[in-house]
Structure formats: structure tokens, C-alpha cells
Amino acid sequence: MRFHAYSFMKYKACLLTTNNPVYPLLWKEALEASGLFEPLAVVDITANDWLQQLGSGNYDLFLLRPPGKTNLFKQLYDERVHLAVSRFDVPCYPSLLEVRLYENKRYLRDWLMVHRLPHPDTFVFFDRDEAFGFIRQRKEFPLVGKTNIGASGNGVVVLRDSIAASDYVARAFTEGLRPRSGPKVFKGSLVAKIRKAITMKGFLKNRLKTYTTGALNVQYHFVILQRYVPHQFEWRCVRIGDSFFAHKKLAPGGMASGTLLKGYDAVPPALLDFLKRVTDSHQLTSVAVDLFEDGAGGFLINEIQCYFGQSDPWQMLVDGKPGRYVWSNLGWVFEEGMFNTRESYDLRVRHALQLLKSHKVQN
Ligand SMILES: Nc1ncnc2c1ncn2[C@@H]1O[C@H](COP(=O)(O)OP(=O)(O)O)[C@@H](O)[C@H]1O
Ligand SMILES: [Mg+2]
Structure with a gap:
């Protein structure tokens, strides 16, 4: 934290990421909009001098943005971020477990099996x-x-x-x-497209680099x-802090991922209960959880991701209104509002601030 002339302190956050120009963008915007952070520092953790770079900053918060394209870099990221967090007493967001589960279907299967969580x-x-x-x-x-x-x-x-x-x-x-195809440059919301277009040069260069380095893929x-689980849709559930959301990802061609077709149907309380039980018991508080219905009233976990695409300005609609569910003593309560602005990064910032403050109190 630093003192400013007008004497309120701003937090110093550092994004631990890889060489991808898109990854820092929404974090930067959302941190800036909160007014509580100094400009975001970004460290490419794949660099040889990653440790010196992290050590020179005196940071209050590590934001973690793992790569999602190639196994080599994801594995490197997981190794180094684990070491970075053990070296510096700095809270990190999302958590190390959330990062490890991200884009690692092999590890996810083992983790679900070990914790006896239902999955295909x-x-x-x-x-x-x-x-x-x-x-x-x-x-x-x-x-x-x-x-x-x-x-x-x-x-x-x-x-x-x-x-x-x-x-x-x-x-x-x-x-x-x-993987089957190359980059889906024009996938995503209009806002995301415009943002990508602005940074298109770097973005495209990076994408093409990723996809042309064939051996890495x-x-x-x-x-x-x-x-094989027959399904018409997957439930895309999101928990960020105490906010819960769910919508259907429709699978007209048998594949829900990547279609961007959504169903904002009523969310069964059993689904929210399941999501809360799983995420509470493993401290997964910044995740999207994709579920199949098992045909017997239960759910099968297909994916757990701390970063996920958001192509609408909301994660759910109830009676046509955007909002979130929160858990209270009385049960699930729907609160209307725009809780997923900046593709939910504003909500992540609020959640990360809570963690940061509780870390400070503990120390
Ligand atoms: N076991 C399965 N049985 C039938 N369809 C599946 C199964 N697993 C995934 N799918 C379909 O394929 C899509 C992509 O699979 P997924 O595991 O979510 O990978 P990713 O989203 O990382 O590409 C899913 O959205 C779903 O529609
Ligand atoms: Mg998927």
C-alpha cells in the first residue's frame, strides 16, 4: 500500500500471467473503476527473472491469470505460481486450487474422484x-x-x-x-469484440503464435x-463470493460449449444447493461450474473454471430481470441488479477486496 498526497492508501495488485495482451485488460479496467488500486502491475511468470520481478514490487494482492491454450505453459504456470505464493505472504485471487483445476481435465477428473463428487x-x-x-x-x-x-x-x-x-x-x-480448429477471433460479446479489435494487432499476433506453434498444441x-451423457443443455453455474448465478448453455448439436446459445429458465433450488455444497466444502468461491443433469434429480460436474467467457451483460435472468441469488437463513433470495458488469470482473474485484481485508486482519 502507498500513501498518496491526498492521504488515502491504494492497494498494489500484481497480475501473475503469461505473455497474452488480452489477459490483463478487464482486470485493469475493473481495478481502476474501483478507485482503490494503484495501476495494475503485470508480471509474465514465464520469464526467466520472474522471481526478481515479483520481489521488487511489495504487493498487497496477487491476481492469478493462468494461460488456457497449451499444456506446457499451463503446467509451468501452476508450478511457478505455487512457488510464488509460498515465497511471499501475499493473498492470491483466484485460489491456487481454482487455478490448478482450470483447463486441466485430467487433474479435474482425479480431484473429483478423490473428493467423491459426482461426475461422468x-x-x-x-x-x-x-x-x-x-x-x-x-x-x-x-x-x-x-x-x-x-x-x-x-x-x-x-x-x-x-x-x-x-x-x-x-x-x-x-x-x-x-484440438480441432484454430482461433475463434470473433467469438464473444460485442463489447469483447470491440475491445479485442482495439488490441487486435497484439491479440491476433498472439493468437496466431499460439495456434501456429503446432507442436505445443x-x-x-x-x-x-x-x-457419453445425452443432454439438451449444460447448467453453467457461477459463484463469485456470496453471489450465485445459473443459466443453461443449450446444446442443439449435442455440444453446449462454444455455441453461446443460452436458456434463462427458472433455476431449481436443488441446483443452487448442490453448487453451494460443493463450493463451500472445497473453498471454491470464484468459479464457474458446468453441470449435466443425471436424469435422477442429481447433477454431474463437467468443468470447474475460474475464468470463463461471458457474452451477455448478465449471468442470469429471472422473469426477464438480471440479478443474482444469495443464500440467507430463509433460503435462496433473488436480488435484481447488474452484478456481472465487465464480464464479472467488477464482482471479482469486490470479492478479492474482501479476501485482501480479511488477510490483513489475520496478519
Ligand atoms: N461426457 C459427455 N457426453 C456428451 N457430451 C459431452 C460430454 N462432455 C462434454 N460434452 C459436450 O461437449 C461440450 C464440450 O465439452 P467440455 O468438456 O465442456 O469441454 P470444453 O468446454 O473445455 O471444450 C460440452 O459443452 C458438452 O455439450
Ligand atoms: Mg465446457
Whole structure:
């Protein structure tokens, strides 16, 4: 914190991220709008001198923005951010667990399994013969093949039968698997598009760099297979601090991710209860949780992400009105309002401020 001439102190936040010009933009805007922060410092944690850079700042808050495109950089990010947080007594947001779960379907499966949380049966093989053995014995098809990283459905394929599944496995253990398509530059809200267009030069350069560095996008020597869950939609649930939201991501072609088609239907209280139970018990307080309905009144966790796209100015509508749910002694209460401005970064800033203050009180 620094004293200013007009004598109120502003917090110093540092964004720990990778070399992506888009990642800091909304954090910068939202921190600035709060009026409580000095201009955001940004450290590319993939740089050789990452530790010196972090050490020179005397920061109050680390904001974490993991990369979501390639396994190599995500893995590096997870390693270094863990070390950074252990070295400096600085609160971080989102949490290390939230960051680790982000864009890591293999880890997510293991984590869900360890904590006995409901999810579609998922099978991870690092041994080709073990994978082939599994397919030979498998009666139920289709299966779904997924790459470890890769949003918008790019890395997801439906494997109709054992031949398709065997081909998939054979490919994983020979040339490797790669996400289907290139950059979706024009995906997202109008505001997001305009913002991207403004920074387009850097943005495109970066995107193209990411997508043309082919080898970085290849997933080699392991497979993730999953039971096929028939669905018309996924529930996209969001919790940020004490605010809860949910809407349906519609899946007309069998794939909800990346379509941007939404259904603002009534949210069953059981869904909010489930979301609260899972997030409370694992301190996941800044996440989107994507769920399938299991057909028996329960839910299956498909993804947990601390960063997620938002193409409308709200995360939910109730009777056509934007707002959020909060939990009170009386149960779930809907509060009308615009709680998801700046793609929910304003809400993240408010939540991060709460954590920052409670960290200060504890120390
Ligand atoms: N086990 C499954 N069974 C059927 N469809 C699935 C399954 N898993 C994912 N899908 C469909 O594929 C889409 C993308 O998969 P997802 O796991 O969410 O990956 P990502 O969003 O990271 O690309 C989902 O939105 C869903 O519609
Ligand atoms: Mg998804």
C-alpha cells in the first residue's frame, strides 16, 4: 500500500500471467473503476527473472491469470505460481486450487474422484495397451474423447464405436491429439469484440503464435475418455463470493460449449444447493461450474473454471430481470441488479477486496 498526497492508501495488485495482451485488460479496467488500486502491475511468470520481478514490487494482492491454450505453459504456470505464493505472504485471487483445476481435465477428473463428487465416469490412460484393453471390454458406446486443455469444444470428439475409439487411442500414442480448429477471433460479446479489435494487432499476433506453434498444441501419449451423457443443455453455474448465478448453455448439436446459445429458465433450488455444497466444502468461491443433469434429480460436474467467457451483460435472468441469488437463513433470495458488469470482473474485484481485508486482519 502507498500513501498518496491526498492521504488515502491504494492497494498494489500484481497480475501473475503469461505473455497474452488480452489477459490483463478487464482486470485493469475493473481495478481502476474501483478507485482503490494503484495501476495494475503485470508480471509474465514465464520469464526467466520472474522471481526478481515479483520481489521488487511489495504487493498487497496477487491476481492469478493462468494461460488456457497449451499444456506446457499451463503446467509451468501452476508450478511457478505455487512457488510464488509460498515465497511471499501475499493473498492470491483466484485460489491456487481454482487455478490448478482450470483447463486441466485430467487433474479435474482425479480431484473429483478423490473428493467423491459426482461426475461422468472418466478414464485416463497413459498406457496404450491399458487403453486398448479398456475399449475391448467396453460395451457402452459412444464414448467421448477429450484433450486435457482446449475450450469451446475444440478438443472434444464423440467416438461412436470401438473402432473410432481405438483409432483415437492409436493416434494419441503415435502422432498425438490436437484440438480441432484454430482461433475463434470473433467469438464473444460485442463489447469483447470491440475491445479485442482495439488490441487486435497484439491479440491476433498472439493468437496466431499460439495456434501456429503446432507442436505445443499436440497432446501426446495419454488419452482421456468419458461416458457419453445425452443432454439438451449444460447448467453453467457461477459463484463469485456470496453471489450465485445459473443459466443453461443449450446444446442443439449435442455440444453446449462454444455455441453461446443460452436458456434463462427458472433455476431449481436443488441446483443452487448442490453448487453451494460443493463450493463451500472445497473453498471454491470464484468459479464457474458446468453441470449435466443425471436424469435422477442429481447433477454431474463437467468443468470447474475460474475464468470463463461471458457474452451477455448478465449471468442470469429471472422473469426477464438480471440479478443474482444469495443464500440467507430463509433460503435462496433473488436480488435484481447488474452484478456481472465487465464480464464479472467488477464482482471479482469486490470479492478479492474482501479476501485482501480479511488477510490483513489475520496478519
Ligand atoms: N461426457 C459427455 N457426453 C456428451 N457430451 C459431452 C460430454 N462432455 C462434454 N460434452 C459436450 O461437449 C461440450 C464440450 O465439452 P467440455 O468438456 O465442456 O469441454 P470444453 O468446454 O473445455 O471444450 C460440452 O459443452 C458438452 O455439450
Ligand atoms: Mg465446457
